[in-house]
Amino acid sequence: MKTQRPAAGRRRGSVLMITVCLSFIIGVVLLSCLSLVKSQNQAVARSQAWNICMPVVEAGIEEGMAHLNNKRESSYVANGWTQSGTDLIRQRNYGDGFYTVNINLTDPLKAIVVCTGYVRLPVLVAQANHPLLAAVNSGGVAYVCRAVQVVAKRQGLFQKVMLAKERIDMNGNGILTDSFDSTDPNLSTGGVYDPAKVSDNGDVGSIAGLTNTVGVGNADIKGRVHTGKGGTVLIGNQNGVVGSLAWHAAGKSGVEPGWANDDMNIWLPDVELPFTGGAFPPVGGVVTSNGTPYTYKYVLSGGNFELAGLDVKSGERIAVTGDSVLLVKGDVTMVGGVDILPGGSLQMYVTGTSATLGGSGINNAGRATNFVYFGLPSNKTLSLPSNGDFTGVIYAPSADLKLNGGGSSLMQFCGACVNRSITIGGHYTFHFDQSLRGSSPRQDYVIISWVEL
Amino acid sequence: MRFCTGGRPACAGVTLVELMIGVFLTALAATALLILSASTGRSLAEMTNYVDLDHYNRVALDKLTRELRQVRYLVSVANNKKSVTFSDKDGLDVTYTYSPPNKALLRIKSGQTTTLLQQCDSFDFQFFHRTPLSNNFALSSTSITNCKVVSFSWQCSRSLLGRKVNTEQGQAARIVIRNKKQI
Numbered sequence: 001m002k003t004q005r006p007a008a009g010r011r012r013g014s015v016l017m018i019t020v021c022l023s024f025i026i027g028v029v030l031l032s033c034l035s036l037v038k039s040q041n042q043a044v045a046r047s048q049a050w051n052i053c054m055p056v057v058e059a060g061i062e063e064g065m066a067h068l069n070n071k072r073e074s075s076y077v078a079n080g081w082t083q084s085g086t087d088l089i090r091q092r093n094y095g096d097g098f099y100t101v102n103i104n105l106t107d108p109l110k111a112i113v114v115c116t117g118y119v120r121l122p123v124l125v126a127q128a129n130h131p132l133l134a135a136v137n138s139g140g141v142a143y144v145c146r147a148v149q150v151v152a153k154r155q156g157l158f159q160k161v162m163l164a165k166e167r168i169d170m171n172g173n174g175i176l177t178d179s180f181d182s183t184d185p186n187l188s189t190g191g192v193y194d195p196a197k198v199s200d201n202g203d204v205g206s207i208a209g210l211t212n213t214v215g216v217g218n219a220d221i222k223g224r225v226h227t228g229k230g231g232t233v234l235i236g237n238q239n240g241v242v243g244s245l246a247w248h249a250a251g252k253s254g255v256e257p258g259w260a261n262d263d264m265n266i267w268l269p270d271v272e273l274p275f276t277g278g279a280f281p282p283v284g285g286v287v288t289s290n291g292t293p294y295t296y297k298y299v300l301s302g303g304n305f306e307l308a309g310l311d312v313k314s315g316e317r318i319a320v321t322g323d324s325v326l327l328v329k330g331d332v333t334m335v336g337g338v339d340i341l342p343g344g345s346l347q348m349y350v351t352g353t354s355a356t357l358g359g360s361g362i363n364n365a366g367r368a369t370n371f372v373y374f375g376l377p378s379n380k381t382l383s384l385p386s387n388g389d390f391t392g393v394i395y396a397p398s399a400d401l402k403l404n405g406g407g408s409s410l411m412q413f414c415g416a417c418v419n420r421s422i423t424i425g426g427h428y429t430f431h432f433d434q435s436l437r438g439s440s441p442r443q444d445y446v447i448i449s450w451v452e453l
Numbered sequence: 454m455r456f457c458t459g460g461r462p463a464c465a466g467v468t469l470v471e472l473m474i475g476v477f478l479t480a481l482a483a484t485a486l487l488i489l490s491a492s493t494g495r496s497l498a499e500m501t502n503y504v505d506l507d508h509y510n511r512v513a514l515d516k517l518t519r520e521l522r523q524v525r526y527l528v529s530v531a532n533n534k535k536s537v538t539f540s541d542k543d544g545l546d547v548t549y550t551y552s553p554p555n556k557a558l559l560r561i562k563s564g565q566t567t568t569l570l571q572q573c574d575s576f577d578f579q580f581f582h583r584t585p586l587s588n589n590f591a592l593s594s595t596s597i598t599n600c601k602v603v604s605f606s607w608q609c610s611r612s613l614l615g616r617k618v619n620t621e622q623g624q625a626a627r628i629v630i631r632n633k634k635q636i
Contacts, residue, residue, distance in 0.1 A: 029497055033496075033497060033500060036500055036504050040504045040508070044511070051515070051518075229583075261599065263582075263599040265583055449632060450632050
C-alpha cells in the first residue's frame, strides 16, 4: 500500500480557500447582526425623541395658558412674548430642543394655542438619513417635531345654579331647581323667568367627595347633581327627584339614571380686591321714579365706591342707577334693601367675616348679572333671611351660604351661587339663568379641546 | 512491499493511523463548524425576529398612545374588557378589539379594520377616574362615564421553527384622555 501526501503548495491553497469562505460567512453574519442592532437602535432612539417631544409640546402649552391667565401683566407683550396682529408668539429653549407657541386671539374669549415642540435627534439617527426616520432641519440641526393645537375658552363663573366646595343641604320645603334663559324668548318672557318656559339645566354641584355630599331631601332638581369622587346624593325616605323634565313629568322619584355623577373636579379661584385706591364713599340722595321722589341712604350712580362697613337699617335703601362697584371692607348688615334701577348694576365685594342680605333683599327687575356679590377669602358667612325674591349671582367660595326666610310662601332665586357650603332652610325655588354660562364674569381660560396636528 | 525513504517527497505517504487521525480531526472541525453555523444562524434569525417584534410593538404603542390621548371619551367596554370603543376626536366611534383566537389587536373605524398587533398573546385594558383621591396618588378605577385615564398592557411573542423564542412583555402605557370633559 502506498499513500502519497499531496504537494505542499496544493495543501496551502485548500486551507486558504476554507479560511476565506469561513471568514466570508462569519463576516456576513456579523454584518447582518450589526446592521440589525444599528437599525433597531436608530428606531428606538427616534421613538424616544418622538415621545420626549410630547412633554416639550405640553410645556409650551402650559406656558401659553399661564401667559393668557397672567393677571399681573397689563399687556400680553411681556415676558418674552411678541405680538403680530392678533397672534402672540413665544419661543423658548427646552433642554436639547425648543418649542414655539402661537396664541391666536382673534376671538378674545376663545384663544387658539398652537405649540410645536422640537427635540434634537440623536446623531445616530440624524446621520442615518433614512426616509423612515424623517426629521426637520433647523439651523443645520436635525429635529423631530410634533405640534398640538388647543382651544381655550373663558367661560362664565357660573355654570350651575348651585355650586359648593362642601355640602349642600336642602332642608326646606318646596325647594325646586330648574333653568331659563333670559336671552332666549323660548325660555323666558321678556327676559324674565316664566314657569311655562323652563329647561332642565338647574344643575347642582359640589366638589366634595363625602357621604351625602348633596342632601336633596324632598327637593325637585330639574337638572343633574355632581359631586367629587366618592360623593353621594342623599334622597333618603323623602320624595326628592333628580332628573330631566320628562322624568319629573312622568311622576318618578329618586335619581334618573345618569343624572347624578361623582366626576366633579374643578378649581374655584379666590376673589381679589377690585381696586386698591381711587374709590369714593357713596353718598345719599333723592332719586325720582315715575315722578315720585325717593330718598336713599346711598345712591350708586356709577364708578368705584368703598365703605368700611355696610349697615342698612330697616326703612333705609340703596339705589343703584349706574354700573357701580362697591367694596365693603367690613361686615354687611342689610335689613332694608337695594334697588337696582334701570341702567344700573352693582358688583359688591365684601371682605368682612359675615354678611346678611335681609329685609326686602335685592330688588332687581333686570338680569341676574345686574347684581353680583363677591365674597373675598375673609368672608366666611353669608345669610339671605330675606322676604323678597332674589335676582343676582353670588360668588363667595369661602363663605357658608344660609338661605332662610320666606315664611310659608315660595321665594324665587333667579341666578346662581358659588359658596363653601349651602344650607337651604326656607322655601326657595332656584332658577338658573343659562345665559350666565356665557355672560357672567369670566373665569380664567380653560382648555376645551386638544388635538395633535 | 516497498517503503519510500524520507529523502524522496514524491514517494512520501501516511500511515493508516495518521489517516484516521486526520479524518477524525477533520470530522471534528466540520462538526464544530456546523454547530457554529447553526447556532449563528439561529441567533441571527432570533435577533431578526426580535427586532421585527420590537419594531411592531413600538409602532403599535406609539400609535395607540397618540390616538387615545385625543379621543373624546370612552363609549363602551365589552364584558371581557377585550374590546373598547371610544368616541374619536372627529366624533366617530373607534373600536380597539383584541381577538384571542387570532392573537391580534384590531382597530375598527368607519367599517375599516386595521391590524395593530399580531401574535399578541394577551392584552388588557384598565380604566381610571379623573378625580384624585385625597392623600393618595393612586388612581381609582371608574365607570365608563367617568373614564379619564386608560391603561393598557400586552404581551407578544414570536416563534421560530415551531418554538416560542421571543417575547415582549414590557409594553404598557397609561394615557390621559385630554379631551374628556366633565359632564
